[in-house]
Amino acid sequence: MASFRSYVWDPILIIAQMLSMQTIFYVSLGFWLIIVDKISNTNKSLDQMFNHSSLDISSGSGKIILVAFMLNSLTGAISLWLIIRRSKQCWDFAITVHIIHLLSCWIYNVRFPSTMTWWLTNIVCASLMTVLGEYLCMRSEMKAIPVAGGRADL
Template sequence: MASNFRSYIWDPVLIICQIVLMQCIYYSFLGLWLAGVDSLVQSSRSLDQIFSYEVLGFATMQGRLSMMAFILNSLTCALGLWFFIRRGKQCLDFTVTVHFFHMIGCWIYNSHLPSLSWWLVNVACIALMAVIGEYLCMRTELRAIPVNTGPKSNL
């Protein structure tokens, strides 16, 4: 008899819904973090902050603050992995998928491949999001299962 504990059932509809949900979380919270950064430096909001390669740079204060928003966004997306994906072994898959679709969007928006600073920021964000998401999910998966040791009167 085969055990069904932690069995994985192939459900493409669930996977697609989770991908869409993680993309929504990614862009919603990135927008909120960038709005917070913009309010600190009284900068105007623009789609360039999300999709343009030139915004992410070490030379300007706006570029460094935008990088900080991307890093903070990876932390909030790790919480999204914990709440909605709930499987440690799938965290890296969903993290790379979210950032891959972001790269495609940036590529379409800019019409050329990303700059070095964009790659550095996104690789750091992928690492943070995947590792923290996996840590949170594994902590939940490995939580002790309570066993009732009280008297068994209804045998």
């Protein structure tokens, strides 16, 4: 007898979810960067996404990139809610997305990210993505399950 919401190990599902989350992370980050670049009239570059020194909050362009990363964490939370649908797994997927981003930045720059702003931004974004994703998933998980056909007088 299977229990309610029993967890079944499905590596293909997990890999598909991770690929979806990573794709949405970079596509939506690119989307937010394009929008904030249009508003602020700054040049578009891959450095905005991967170069850790571009997140310098003392410059105006660094603050704009920071806004794009924060907006992307909101998009990431919504994608956790739509793709993962389990509050227990939100932390795992959000951290994995950001670890893969760390590795991508490391490969892109050919050195480990060393700026405090980059680390703080990614820690805050991962936390925001996790907390909001868990909140949205919990709201869906806590909805009442309608039971049709039962007797009302019991």
